[in-house]
Amino acid sequence: MARLLVVEDDETIGEVLESRLRAQDHAVVWERTGRGALRAAGADFFDLVLLDLGLPDVDGVEVCRRLRGIQPGCVLVMLTARQDEMDVVLGLEAGADDYLTKPFGFAALLARIRAHLRRGVPDPPASARISVGDLVVDTAARRCTVLGRELDLRPKEFDLLARLAVDAGTALTREQLMDDVWDVNWHGSTKTLDVHVAALRGKLAAAAERWDAVLPGIVTLRGHGYRLEGPGDRPVTAPAGS
CATH class of the missing domain: 1.10.10.10 (Winged helix-like DNA-binding domain superfamily/Winged helix DNA-binding domain)
Incomplete structure (x- = not known):
């Protein structure tokens, strides 16, 4: 089980992500604003953050940058409806590990989460x-x-x-x-x-x-x-x- 922070202002998407991720035995905290996400990240540790870039209060790229400073060890995955390649690159350079473009299937998202949480390098010996x-x-x-x-x-x-x-x-x-x-x-x-x-x-x-x-x-x-x-x-x- 992993601790996940979902940052999504769309009620429908947020509810679906929260319920389905909990059904996968993850502990989920759902925040609807950038400020709420930063408060949550300052109060608790998360293994992975799903961050919508189109937030109502703080630009998602700026939230990403601040989250990386607060929790340098967590995985940050951007969820974006933006099609501009530069927006995606800015987000990755701000500290995100990956991104998914909306709309996306839950199976694809779940596979991506599993890939990131695996965090392994298979070839070298363990020690x-x-x-x-x-x-x-x-x-x-x-x-x-x-x-x-x-x-x-x-x-x-x-x-x-x-x-x-x-x-x-x-x-x-x-x-x-x-x-x-x-x-x-x-x-x-x-x-x-x-x-x-x-x-x-x-x-x-x-x-x-x-x-x-x-x-x-x-x-x-x-x-x-x-x-x-x-x-x-x-x-x-x-x-x-x-």
Whole structure:
């Protein structure tokens, strides 16, 4: 059972989401405004937030940004009727992990929720520590460090970086990354992947400059996918605590 926050001002949609998600044994809190959502997030922890962007009081993208600051570890999924690609990208850059465009089927939403709550990286051993240059990815502790300093990553950013690090130097297709980091039954846009890659690049570049570190880069392979390119080092995998 997960704790879910539904932020939706449409009474019909909100009632349906609340009742159906509770029927799946989730604990659900339904808020109808952005301010209500921020109050709820400040008072309790949630595993996942379903956030409508078209709220009556505060712009949904701004609510998303504030929610990410309040609960950095939760999954944020935007629900939007907006068709403009820039609105979606702004939401993802504000801290959302994913989005669904209205209207959507409940089965698709439920599959997406399950994919996000899974939060696993299947390939590395459960207790693996993967080193690429000055970057260390500890999958058991779900921590990334640079020269002993922790790199602040959102849940899916960690999963994506861990997946790339497992096969550093190897070209991974977009489909492989979506299947492994999100879910094999994923039916959403791969724009989510691109935004997460961009965020990781920014954080790695900032960490390299701030701490004078030698870090890997994420190379775009047009028409194929991505590759984590180490700074001349082969990835080293060792049991945690070694």
